[in-house]
Amino acid sequence: MYHFRWLQVALFSILLTTFFSSFKAQAEPISMWQSPYKELILQTAKAPTEVLQKLLKQTPTQEQNYLQHGQYHSVLSIIYYSLTYPKEALQHAQTALTFIDPSTQPWLFHMTKLNEARALDLSGKPKEGLAASNAALVWAELNKDINLRVSALYVRGIISNSMLDYQSALSDLQLAYELAPQTELHSQGDVAGVLALVYEYRREDALAIPFFQEAVHFHEQNQNYLELSIALYGLGRAHKNIGNIEIGRTQLQQSQDLAEQVGDEQGVAYALKELAGILLLEKRFIEARAKLQQASSIFQKSQNVYMLLDTNLSLLRVAIAEKNIELGKQYLAAAQANVDPEQMPLQNISLEEMNAKLLALEGKHRQAFELLDSTVFLKQRILSQQSTQQLHSLRSKYEIEIKDRENKLLEQKNASQQISINDVETKNLQLLMLFGATLIICGLLIVMVYRTIQNRTKLEELANVDGLTGLANRRNALELLQKQIDLAHRHKFQLSVAIIDIDLFKKINDTFGHASGDEVLTKFGELCQDTFRQTDVMGRIGGEEFVIVFPHTSLHDAEQTLKLLSHNVKKLPISFDLNGLTLSISIGLTEYVAGMTLENLMLQCDSALYQAKGSGRDQIVIFDSQNPSSMQLAL
Structure with a gap:
């Protein structure tokens, strides 16, 4: 989770090739880099240390x-950033801003503010750069500057990823990926690795690999040897994470060799850190520690707080694996010195988990358990949205206010009793105040309960609904199918089940891009919700594979509804601006028979679907339990 290396430097590849032209005078607004800075930026991709x-x-x-x-200090900031020196990158960006007048040079001002935002992110302060990326994006859109717009989207995507807002990061980065071909010198290959990093942070390494490739x-x-080294680093790490150890080792070693070739010392350290992780898996602790210590010394030079934290955590894992408690405490202290719990919440949780392991190794099992228990709460809090966090803050504030009010009321009551028991007016006033406070408290409690229910509903939706199509996800769909099987068995009603596959979906992705493929899936999900009943179960169980469950429905009725769906699917391309796009679906349909298990039901649907696809696609095949080899086709 802590490897910001690719996100940090791959953006430089976008800035690297976009801006060129000459300037006329200081007072004249510019929208390109002036010579010799343009040439130096273009050379940085191949030999960054020489350019520096x-x-x-x-x-x-x-x-x-x-x-x-x-311009001089702004470009220096870019080059230091590409070499992963956050302190120097931030210093030169801020120095550049002292020479730039935003009213006369708005393009250079916003570009330099983006440099500052990236350096802040690399320094572990992503929130501080969010406003600058928003302002640059607004200016770029108003002035129709496609190059600055792509750069602003990338910076904001990087910051969102650092702040664990993966949905916003994906939204910005996917839009930039789509806009890349419209820029002067951009390619989608420039930005694919940045998008891959979001999937990797979400621990979806298999989805990240194609973008890295x-x-x-x-x-x-x-x-572009600098970016190639970084891309190989991301690809090797992803392969390592999914268990392709030898492939990952080879690619990480290639990344290290290229980083050494171009003089990217930080790149060498990143590769060393990941290679040490492989050695740790192989229990080659001495070799792992040596590589980690070498990487740590390099990260110390650049004050790369993320990687200093990550490297010390890895050294802590080595110490725990060797059961070396004293050495583990040293690495724990070093890691704690580089973590900001507010800016790096997940990293802080990982640190606490490692601390718990160290406590357990010391025999302090109760303390270890309590620490681990607290991290569970922290993870749940991170998953909550900003509104939930505000609610918790508000609740704490009002609890304190309520206690203060109760104490004040008690003091007033005691004072009133001491002054005059017969002072009825004062007593009534106090009762009125108490009643008003109670009404306020009840109102606040009602609001908090309502907000809690809302947030619980949102979390349940996230756990049960496929975010792309709006249909039930695989786990939820299969659970709902099992419930319908149980009900059909108990109440003896008809139950039909279908599996739908969008024909040649891989070809759609390859031809029109993954973003267009995602749009097809979204539109298909909307069509399903418009076509089927609310009582029907609709779920996405694979990339382009869906299950539909029809309670109280015969095979014939289910078939008619599915034919309507198939007909409407063919009309969907009209709503897309994609020349040559055609859509069709293949469907396997079967009926529940008493005593069947979910697995048998799904197997029959799969068998019918296989027959439909093998017979030319774009058709419905009904499973014949009496004679599976002669299943019915419905074109």
């Missing part, structure tokens, strides 16, 4: 105008 040395030797003189100084292919063709 050249630029450091070309410091602007006092006689040169503010625009020249502003696309990035590797693009950078190999263009000989």
Whole structure:
């Protein structure tokens, strides 16, 4: 979760090739980099350390105008960022801003603010750069600057990913991926690896691999060795995470070799850290520790807080595996020095979990259990949305206020009794105040209960609904199917079940892109909800595979409804702006027979679906339990 390396540097690839032209005068607004900065930026993808040395030797003189100084420090920020030096990148971005007038040079101002935002993210302060990315995006859209718009989307996507808002990150990065072909020098290969990182952070490494492979292919063709090293790092790490250890080891070693070749010291450290992880899996603890210590010394130079934390956590895992408690405590303290619980909540939770393991190793099992128990609560809190967090804050605030009111009322009551028992007016006033406070408290409690129910409903929806199609997800759909089987068995009613497969869906993704494929799935989900009854069960059980359950429905009635769906599916391409898109579905249909299990029912549907696809697709096949080899076709 802590590897921000690809997200941090791959954005540089976007900024790297987009902005070129010459400037006329300091007061004249610009929208491109001025020579020689344009050429230096373009060279950075192949030899970043050489470019840095050249630029450091070309410091602007006092006689040169503010625009020249502003560009110089802004480009220095970009290069330091590409080499993963957050402190230097932030320093030069902020220095550049002192030379730039936002009213006369808005493009350069917003581009430099994006540099500052990326450096803040790399420094572990992503929230501080969010406003700048929003402002740059608004300016780019108003001025129809497609290049700055893509850059702003990427920066905001990076920040959202760092803040664990994966949905927003995916939304921004997917839009940038779609817009990339419209830019002057952009390619989707430039940005594919950045999008892959979001899937990797969500621990969906299998989904990340195709995007990493696309990035590797693009950078190999263009000989962008810095980005190629980073793409290979992401690809190797993803393969390692899904168990392809040797493939991952080879790609990570290639990444290290390329990083050494271009002088990317930070890239070497990233690769060393992941290679050490493989050695740890193989219980080669001495070799793992040596690589981690080497990586840590490199990260220390750049003050890369994320990777210093991650490396010390890995060293802590080695110490725990060797049952070396004292060494583990040293690494724990080093990791704690680099974590900001507010800015890095998941990293802080991982640190607490490792601390619990260390306590257990010491024999302090109760303390370890209590610490682990607290991390469960923290994880649940992180999953809550911002409104839920505000509710918790409000509830705590009002609990304190209620206690204060109760104490004040008690003090007033005691004082009133001491002054005059017969003072009826004062007593009535106090009762009135108490009644009013009680009404307020009841109202607040009602609001809190209502908000809690709302949030619980949202969490249940996230757990049960497929986010792309709006239908039940696989787990929920199969649970609902089992309930219908039990009801059909108990009450002896008819139950029909169908499995639907969108024909040649892979070809749609390959031809029109994954974003278009996702749009097809979304529209198909909406069509299902419009076609079937509310009492029917609709669920997505695979990439392009869906299950439909028809309670109290015969095979004939189910078939008629499915024919209507098939007919309407063919009309769907009208709503897409995709030339050449055709859609059809293949359907396997069967009927529940008393005593059948869910597995047998699904097997019959799969068998019928297989027959439908094998017979040319775009048809319904009804499973014949008496003679499976001669199942009925319904075109």
